Amino acid sequence: MIVNRLTSEAFQAFGDVIDTQSAQTQYLINGGTTTRFHDLAKVQVSATDASSVRSGISIFRGEARVFPLSLSMLERHPLGSQAFFPLNQRPYLVVVAPALDSHQPDIENIKVFWASSTQGVNYAQGTWHHPLIALDDISDFLVIDRIGTGNNCDEYEFDKSLIRWIERADFACFSD
């Protein structure tokens, strides 16, 4: 599969890249001892009823994926965004697809991005994406997403004929 480096521009239709280099606004705080890279991503939380919903911070500990990796499903979170930030200085893969219609992804236009160890990603609410793809070793990610009631995870299994494979060679050209 074609793998591209993750950039804000390329990811714009799917959410935000959390990266100091993509900050629109940055300014000094704390008496000039700290730089704030301001408002890098939009946290979205929706409620299906009056239940209390909020955003929360978790840590996902992902096993290293084995390659070739088959892409046989995507998921989306219809009620909120989901952000990941790598905590172990390792790159990872991000897989997304546009919506084909209201209930399925456009698999023909699936996109695979190589994310560096200093880039986070924020999937906008309802964006079709693959579950966490950690590389090379067990890896922790800080995750910000919706905490609350209601179904917030739709999964879509591909027809066997549409399963795609990612080879390690597909992203061997990238480095931090």
Ligand SMILES: NC(=O)N[C@@H](O)C(=O)O
């Ligand atoms: N299931 C779960 O919370 N993980 C996925 O949402 C994911 O994107 O990894």
Ligand code: NI
């Ligand atoms: Ni998810």
